[in-house]
Amino acid sequence: MTSPAVPIERPTDWRGLAARLAAPVGAVLAVAVMVLSLGFLADPDGPQNALIGLYNALGLTGQAEALAQEGLDPILSKAIIAVVGLAIGVGGIWLIYIGAHSVLELLGPRWLSRLVPWVFIGPALLLVGVFLVFPSITTIITSFTEGDGFIANFGFVFTDADMLIALRNNALWLVLVTGGSVIIGLVIASLVDRVRAEALAKTFIFLPLAISMAGAAVIWRFVYAWQPPQEAQIGLLNAGWTALGNEPVPWLQTPGVNTFLLILIMVWLQTGFAMVVLSAAIKGIPSEVIEAARCDGAGESRIFFRVIVPMIRGSIIVVATTIAVAVLKVFDIVYVTTGGRFETEVVANRMFNEMFLFRDLGRASALAVILFLAVIPIMIINIRNLRRQGIGA
């Protein structure tokens, strides 16, 4: 074995250093490009101006002028924005992570291990902070200060006649949608378990979950459609109603009925979700338990209420919580069907109207705070339940 006569050449180290520097320098450049292109993305005329610039740079002034006069095809312009946005949104974000990581690597292993978690969670924390934490705090402050102040903003919520209707309706929504979806979902889940075409049947009931609330609102507006008595009824509900010998009813314009009909839309949308979760929970019950109950002489309904329901209690609470939280925020159904008229108002819809119709940001913020406060007790019940089961903190 001979030791190498020639010592390792010095220049190799320089090359190594250059290689090590390339990634961070590239990362910094990438970040700069990304920041600049955000301006491009925010400007609807960005693609057009960029193309004109490109033509000018290539010396095609004639084409540049033609483009400036005609304007870029709007669809093409949007497509360019989308492609650039996607490239930056995906490629740019990866470059930030990789670049920041390589900068830390340059600083040495100690810094790397200390700071790399912050690189990984940094962008997420930044976005969550900008879009959720900071605005929530601001909204609470706004609800106290904007307009005529705290007393006026919140006082209005609890005294105005329309608002009281909205609060009453929200309570109805909360109880009926949550209760209805969970009970119907539970019944379907326990029935569907026993048939061969289980997956297919479930799909049909689950399907509305994929439909937008605006779409669902149109579907059900059609079911509730009303025509004058002498004309043919094309709405399913009125067709059935008149077939029974009654006069057709303009359902959505009839206070007292319409809120329940809107609630039905949400039940239709949410039952599939409850069914899927509860069905999985029922399947999780060991079959020996049910067999044992059967051996002890329990009938089907007894097994259902005394064995199945208590055993999936945790899942029922989770489903109810999820649906209740979704119900509080619901806006689209009311907005598209009645716009909150005819006594169908709910808090979330009223908040939208305060923002854009009445331009009262103080009241709108107060309504948002009320939605938030309404969620808290639901969450506390849920956390208590989790604690009792020994899951989580």
Next chain:
Amino acid sequence: MTERALPATLTEAGPSPGSRWLGYLGVRVAIVFIVFLWSLPTAGLLISSLRDSDALVETGWWDAVLHPFESAQQWTLANYATTLGAEGMGEAFVNSIIVTVPATVIPITIAAFAAYAFAWMRFPGRTVLFAIVVGLLVVPLQMSLVPILRLYGNLDLNGTFLGVWLAHTGFGLPLAIFLLYNFISQLPKDLLESAFIDGASHLTVFMRLILPLSIPALAAFAIFQFLWVWNDLLVALVYLGVSSDVAVMPARLNELVGTRGDQWHILTAAAFVTMVVPLIVFLALQRYFVRGILTGSVKG
């Protein structure tokens, strides 16, 4: 071994074959009925969207099902042509795609990095920060509307796609981090440890190991976020508005309800156009979607 008397009920416990068969039939009938009831509104919409505007107001859509070959039914695709062209649903469709694709892809990347860090890295404040992120799951979106609208006003972001992508990313992150954390934290510890012993950095482990293994969870969240963004009306109305060059489909559909409220041939076709893409995505990827719901709600 002591001999125990069998409970007297045991012999009577099992229902007779006849009544069991009846019970099974009852269950089937009930399920068919429920499925029928659940599908009826959508079926009515779809059938109506394929009928001529005159036929649609003269007879109920069920008449077209009962007598499909009578000339009075006047099946047509013209409603879709009108909706997509003159009524602006075609352009809204393009806008919806432009809004939805980046608003689905971007949060996944950011959330995956964060979920990995929360699951497998030790750093001060980890538990508190994770608790805050999960707690934000229930903060109503409405809490953010007014301040973000003002912020966007200052930054000139109102009515731009960039503004909506960022908003959907911010609003979607808590659920994304939560779902991905549930999955990533369950991956076998030995796997990661052996990678670190081989000298891999966190970045390498994340890219080479975690991401490929997390594909089911990533897919589940992608479907969630896709459906949520595609079907969203509130965020789109607030930050994009209703001008036809940016309005997404639910917003356009709502406009049509206002302006064409009694023209059911247009409304039914328009509503069905908004539903096509989510229904295809949903039916194709249902398995992942259900799995995502189950990790999100049952384990939570």
